Amino acid sequence: MNGEECPQVFESVLVANRGEVASRIIHTVRSMGLKAIAVYSEADAGLPFVAEADEAILLGPAQPVHSYLDAPSVLEAARRTNAQAIHPGYGFLAENAGFARRVMDAGLVWVGPPPLAMARMGDKINARNLMKEAGVPVVAGVWEPVPDEDTAAEEAERIGYPVMVKAAAGGGGIGMGAARDEGALRAAYRTARSRAERFFASPDVLLERYVEHARHVEVQILGLADGTVLALGERDCSVQRRHQKVAEETPSPAVGDELRARMLGAAIKAGETVGYRGAGTVEFLLDPATGEFFFLEMNTRLQVEHPVTELVTGIDLVEQQLRIAAGEPPTFTEARPRGHAVEFRVYAEDPRRFLPQPGKIKVWEEPVGEGIRIDAGYAEGNTVTPFYDPLLAKLCVYGVDRPAALARARAALAAFRIEGLETNLPFLAELLERPEFLDGSYDTGLVDRMRPPS
Template sequence: MFESVLVANRGEIAGRILRTARAMGLKVIAVYSEADADLPFVAEADEAVLIGPADPARSYLNAAAILEAAHRTNARAVHPGSGFLAESAAFARQVADRGLVWVGPPPLTIARMGDKINARNLMKEAGVPVAPGVWEPVPDTGTAIEEAERIGYPVMVKPAAGAGGIGMAAAHHEPSLREAYATARTHAERVFGQGDVLLERYVEGARHVGVQILGLADGMVVALGDRDCSVQRRHQEVAVETPSPGVPPALRERMLAAAVHAGEAVGYRGAGTVEYLVDPAAQDFFFLEMTTRLQAEHPVTEMAGGIDLVEQQFRIAAGEPVSFTGVAPRGHAVEFRVLAEDPRHFLPGTGEIKVWEEPVGDGIRIDAGYAEGTTVTTHYGPLLAKLCVHGDDRDHALARARAAVDAFRIEGPPTNLPFLRELLDRPEFAAGAYDTGLVGRMRARR
């Protein structure tokens, strides 16, 4: 095991990685921007290095500055966290070229899964179900129209590169397809640096379910359960739970087995997630993408499975055996993203946090990136904390969640805590009978 690790990220995910590393006896090095100097993760690290101004391009996306910080502090490994450079194959190669341990999957795996069209093709070859769609980039609007007619409306149009739902849109007819294609191409070029666009069948009433995998140091791939990520606004998860209430046992077993095949097909190592669109009506599923990093949703898998995924990441990266012999998930776990945003329109908010009081009690876990007296700025995403709750079953977990949301006090910038309470009271969510359109329906009625 390496003696020290540099965490190339910020906020709650940096703090979460830092705490496991310290528990394992590792020296922890943080990097931070000028805007983040007062955040908790900086003070919690054994050593912290300023890497640039608030602009992410000049700090958390500045590979040269991060590698220089690793050199200056004699770090032996780099953990990229979630977001920023976590899914950059180029950065992973640079880390390895410097003789450092990369805590993540091999750079080639990141590159192969980073292109959604290439990933679809690889998964089909591996026998993983994929939705009807294209097998190469769609070069222009005319081709998009032809392909949509072949696939059958509605279709999902999205950039072939990147993640986070950026540039995605569903098209139900030719006029909306033209608009969606133009939007996807623009976002692909501006955000991801290449304009490739993908089309595939859009599944009405679908659920978005991911399967946590671990690729072990000896080459074996294991699946550690599923997570339902269907509660989304702007294609980004707001609430996640395990196990998915919309997946019966037989379908779950098929999904877990397919996720293992997917990981084996690309020589996966470390923690990753195989994501599916689930068609509840047909009791079927389709490969969506493979996320080649630690996901923000990982705490629910940890709470249900009694496992520390970051510890396993470190062990696998060091070539050591994992510290568990098997995982039998128990009970039910739910995670809510507490965001600095208006709870009605989901517009981001900023400002100093004047009050921060976290809920406490059995089955409650808070992964926080901020604290009282810190300031939320415009430079980064609005995630303040992840409120995670575990219970003996789903009803027990949701009852604890309602109490926890009511007890969480944050004053200063606006937060989505009122929306989370509204979600918990929504009959569709309470019954577990929801899909990716839930948040849109909640707002359409008001």
């Protein structure tokens, strides 16, 4: 980075995260000639990201509230190490507008969007209203929090069943549930409200029309330092269990050129509406039967599935985040995706019920070869603890087209050996034999059809 060109120049970056995303960010920070600083909990002391950083600071005990979610401790670590910037990764404090403000108030560079943009998009109801005003398609639903069960029942009748019930401040599928009648609606409302209070400290609940056989398609945007918002293509994230993504690909098999142009245009409009800067994702529900798409939410951070976009564009999104945060222009003049990329999330979990399976990793052998990328958070000998999301690694593959990418993925999955604890590798191999995945006709109900809920 050139300090003469940028008054916000920084030479060190504290990565306020753990596991594979921390390793991913550290790699780019160091490749840019910057100092990488890691923070870690007692449970994570032996993980690869700690050793990969130039300096590492212990935050506290294993529980996230006493480590990765402890904003004062993270800021104190930055002070102790003379960090000049903070990159939050995803999860934990990444979408916490209050934390972003505290980082900036401390005189540090926040590697993320403006706190106001984060706050405006962090509440799903507020985000819906903003997008509707901006002309971005929004699915039928409520425009303010639903205060009680009776009101929820009235609103559901107005919207029309089936409806989706969500925590307004939520994310990661927590608190979400579909309802096809009033009895199911009341139960879903109670669940959503309870989990909203528990996980997000906000009881607000919203209702939306449930789109049958929908696809979940998102657009990667990049808000540049000069105010320009770019769209770098779409990703299909329809393979989900419990409303949480398992596999992602780009381009989407369900999106043609005309639809793609409309979706990318809507995503750019969404970013411009909130003055977005940095990497972000605008998520849409797509009705394949009609070609209609609807705004779902905006993730004001780097996404877990960002590698597939990097593979088809050749653009390092973390590098662009750092450059934008420093007030510098991007390293590219245009983004033209080429080929096809697929990502599979490898979890320490029971491959049938998808329940976490912590334990010690006795064997870890990664596949290697052309077009294969592994973003890993663990290595042989590490222990997966019950304190965090059980994501072990992301297996990403690239091919000149979708059949080539899937063939490469099949070979890579077969070569990936993890022993000592259960993983979802058998499920991912099964997914690659599923006809509706192979022909690209799948939707968000695919995993439930493969593993019917008991």
